[in-house]
Amino acid sequence: MRRVKFLLFFEFTSLSFKNNNWYQSQRFMGDLVVAGSQSKEWGSWIKSPILTATNYTVWAMRMKILFKVHEVWDIIEIEAVDQKKINMAMALLFQSIPEVLILQVGELDTAKKVWEAIKTRHLGAERVKEARLQTLMSEFDRLTMKDTETIDDFAGKLAEISSKSAALGEEIEESRLCKKFLKSLPRKKYIQIVATLEQVLDLKTTGFEDIIGRLKA
Structure with missing residues (x-):
């Protein structure tokens, strides 16, 4: 019942914002969806960011x-007892999170509890992502080319790790890929060509595919 009452309050608040020109239609700015609210003191539109699966840290800073x-x-920091402020904070939160999340936290009766629930969910996801990234980077550091592998086989392994890392939000620079690639080759077989490439090429600007092509030439 409490959840239904609050959702009704939120709908009423949204309608009030519209009727008083305190609400601005949602629009896209790059990958950021924003909704507008107006501060009496500031007298201007203030954009409220919409929380996504990947922007929690920046979203939290903007919401603060x-x-x-x-x-x-x-109300968020110390959970002060002021129903008017609680309602305002809840309204700001509920217009800044997706509907599926509203349904999940709608039973909570204070803005602080909603804020902490959102924080717990997203920081947990961030920790999982960070752990996966650390595992991936450890694999990258340990990887060496076997004598039985071809240039393409080993390059494919490095490229796969690079793609997985990028998907987790961490780009591996091409210069690092090039240095790792040359360092990990079997020394007996490739020592002369590696020494030559390191002398004639600037590994800071040479592309990964260029290095592979030169080794296969």
Whole structure:
């Protein structure tokens, strides 16, 4: 029942914003969806970021500023007892998170509890991503080319790790890939060509595919 009441309150608040020109239609700015709210003191539109699966850290920073502008950050920080401020903070939160998340946290009765629930969910996901990235980088550091492998086989392994790392938000620079590739080749078989390439090429600007092509030539 409490959840239904709050959702009704939120719908009413949204309608009030519209009727008083306190609400701006959602629009896209790059990969950021924003909704507008207006501060009486500031007298201008303030954009509220929409939380996504990948922007929690920046979203939280922006929301903190938004709470301060509306003078309700104390509701989040120390859970002060002020129903008017709680309602405002809840309204700001509920217009800044996706509907599926609203359904998950709608039973919570204070803005602080909603804020902490969102934080717990996303920081948990961040820790998992960080752990996967660390495992991937350890694999990258340990990887060496076997005598039985071809240039293409080993290059494919490095490229796969690079792609997985990029998917987790960490780009491996081409210069690092090139240095890793040359360093990991069997020395007895490739020592002369590696020495030559290191002398004639600037590994900071040479592309990974260029290195592979020269070794296969």
